[in-house]
Amino acid sequence: MKSVRQPATTIVARASAPGLGGVGVIRISGSDTKAIATALLGKIPENRFATKSSFIDESGNPLDHGLALFFLGPASYTGEDTLELHCHGSPVVLDQVLKRVLRLGAGLARPGEFTERAFLNGKLDLAQAESVADLINSQTQAAAKFALRSLSGVFSKEIDDLSRRIETVRVLVEATIDFSDEPVDDLNGDQLRLYITEISEKIRKTLDRSRPGLLLSQGATIVIAGPPNAGKSSLLNAFAGSEKAIVSPHAGTTRDLIEAHIDLGGIPVHMVDTAGLRTSDDDIEAEGVRRARETIEAADLVLCVLDDSDPASSRFELYSEIGRTVKQITVFNKSDLSGRLMGDASDGTNAAVAVSAKNGTGIKQLTEAVRMALGFQGDDEDLILARRRHLNVLEKALGLMDSASALDEPELVAEELRLAHRLLGEITGVFSTEDLLGEIFSSFCIGK
Numbered sequence: 001m002k003s004v005r006q007p008a009t010t011i012v013a014r015a016s017a018p019g020l021g022g023v024g025v026i027r028i029s030g031s032d033t034k035a036i037a038t039a040l041l042g043k044i045p046e047n048r049f050a051t052k053s054s055f056i057d058e059s060g061n062p063l064d065h066g067l068a069l070f071f072l073g074p075a076s077y078t079g080e081d082t083l084e085l086h087c088h089g090s091p092v093v094l095d096q097v098l099k100r101v102l103r104l105g106a107g108l109a110r111p112g113e114f115t116e117r118a119f120l121n122g123k124l125d126l127a128q129a130e131s132v133a134d135l136i137n138s139q140t141q142a143a144a145k146f147a148l149r150s151l152s153g154v155f156s157k158e159i160d161d162l163s164r165r166i167e168t169v170r171v172l173v174e175a176t177i178d179f180s181d182e183p184v185d186d187l188n189g190d191q192l193r194l195y196i197t198e199i200s201e202k203i204r205k206t207l208d209r210s211r212p213g214l215l216l217s218q219g220a221t222i223v224i225a226g227p228p229n230a231g232k233s234s235l236l237n238a239f240a241g242s243e244k245a246i247v248s249p250h251a252g253t254t255r256d257l258i259e260a261h262i263d264l265g266g267i268p269v270h271m272v273d274t275a276g277l278r279t280s281d282d283d284i285e286a287e288g289v290r291r292a293r294e295t296i297e298a299a300d301l302v303l304c305v306l307d308d309s310d311p312a313s314s315r316f317e318l319y320s321e322i323g324r325t326v327k328q329i330t331v332f333n334k335s336d337l338s339g340r341l342m343g344d345a346s347d348g349t350n351a352a353v354a355v356s357a358k359n360g361t362g363i364k365q366l367t368e369a370v371r372m373a374l375g376f377q378g379d380d381e382d383l384i385l386a387r388r389r390h391l392n393v394l395e396k397a398l399g400l401m402d403s404a405s406a407l408d409e410p411e412l413v414a415e416e417l418r419l420a421h422r423l424l425g426e427i428t429g430v431f432s433t434e435d436l437l438g439e440i441f442s443s444f445c446i447g448k
């Protein structure tokens with residue numbers, strides 16, 4: 001069920017970013033748009049033509065001259081009559097025009113309200129609406145590319161296809177319940193299980209392509225940890241391409257967490273350099289070590305940096321330091337001194353790479369190892385820029401399908417299938433609640 005919000009009033013918002021700009025855009029949508037256009041522009045601009053116009057106040061004095069674009073509903077972004085005013089990009093001018101439209105009876109749009117109306121009017125489904133925000137928020141070219149792909153409906157189509165398949169099997173199972181006195185010729189238990197396993201496999205594949213996609217949209221947190229003086233700060237600097245962190249031959253130099261935002265082969269990465277893990281009598285360093293441990297707990301991946309030229313450093317084990325396993329790559333640093341061959345040094349079970357943070361060698365191989373550890377492979381042409389919400393739904397649906405295939409009672413199988421079908425509908429918004437919509441659209445920017 002779609003949300004049953006109050007009937008649409010006409011809304012207005014500034015659609016361009018705050019601050020000065022060459023052009024600033026104000027967007028209006030709703031049933032009063034024509035009346036507002038007539039008062040503000042003296043006429044309704046021709047549908048879908050850029051029209052040069054004066055934007056006039058109550059006394060007929062121009063507030064600005066610019067372009068007006070009118071879209072007659074339902075052929076508009078929101079599905080309603082829409083007007084875009086391209087003003088000079090001065091905050092003062094935009095403020096005046098905005099206030100004039102408010103005086104003409106429009107209400108200020110909530111964040112994401114234009115896109116929410118587009119969803120409620122069936123112009124795009126919920127997953128596509130989310131990808132509008134993901135596209136606007138994208139931090140790397142790869143994230144933008146996959147957001148655009150979801151916006152064009154590739155992900156939604158895949159979910160719809162899965163839904164249809166579940167529905168087909170569900171109909172078959174329910175037929176065996178309805179006609180349980182009569183034999184149902186074309187379906188036996190084995191066939192049914194086969195259909196269900198096929199669908200489970202497809203959901204699993206969609207999940208595999210979505211998990212790395214989540215990191216593309218939300219970014220990954222990578223923590224650089226290890227013993228003192230191994231070259232952790234040097235490694236951060238090598239990745240960041242600038243002297244973010246102080247590098248020195250004195251152990252215990254880094255105390256605070258040093259953070260850098262980097263584009264790591266298309267993945268937006270929040271990289272954190274930490275204090276070397278050791279027991280220290282120095283209060284400030286001890287606090288640094290405590291913060292390092294805390295950050296490691298929250299990391300998607302830890303780069304455990306060792307000084308490969310120092311046998312003591314090579315014996316360091318992250319596991320013994322923090323008392324649990326984390327997803328990690330061992331980085332044998334200072335390989336210019338140790339003579340270890342650059343690049344991959346994995347031993348079959350542990351991912352490891354030899355680098356020289358000082359010379360920048362091996363960083364390319366380390367980047368590739370990081371991508372692999374985060375679930376990216378090769379060129380990843382068919383990733384899905386999923387959100388945590390989508391992954392949760394897919395994981396739950398997979399659980400239901402797996403339990404359906406293990407059940408014998410048709411009634412119970414049918415119930416699991418019904419639930420899985422309904423869940424998938426939450427991704428595209430066939431089933432949605434007011435709370436869910438509120439949560440999704442409130443994270444949008446105003447004017448979108």
Ligand SMILES: Nc1nc2c(ncn2[C@@H]2O[C@H](COP(=O)(O)OP(=O)(O)O)[C@@H](O)[C@H]2O)c(=O)[nH]1
Binds near residue numbers: 234253276337357359
């Ligand atoms: N030869 C060599 N020295 C390095 C390398 N990386 C770091 N160093 C040196 O090792 C010392 C400690 O480096 P730093 O980045 O501060 O280590 P941290 O304590 O782990 O952050 C400094 O004197 C660096 O110049 C490397 O790849 N090769």
Ligand SMILES: [Mg+2]
Binds near residue numbers: 234245246247254
């Ligand atoms: Mg350091």
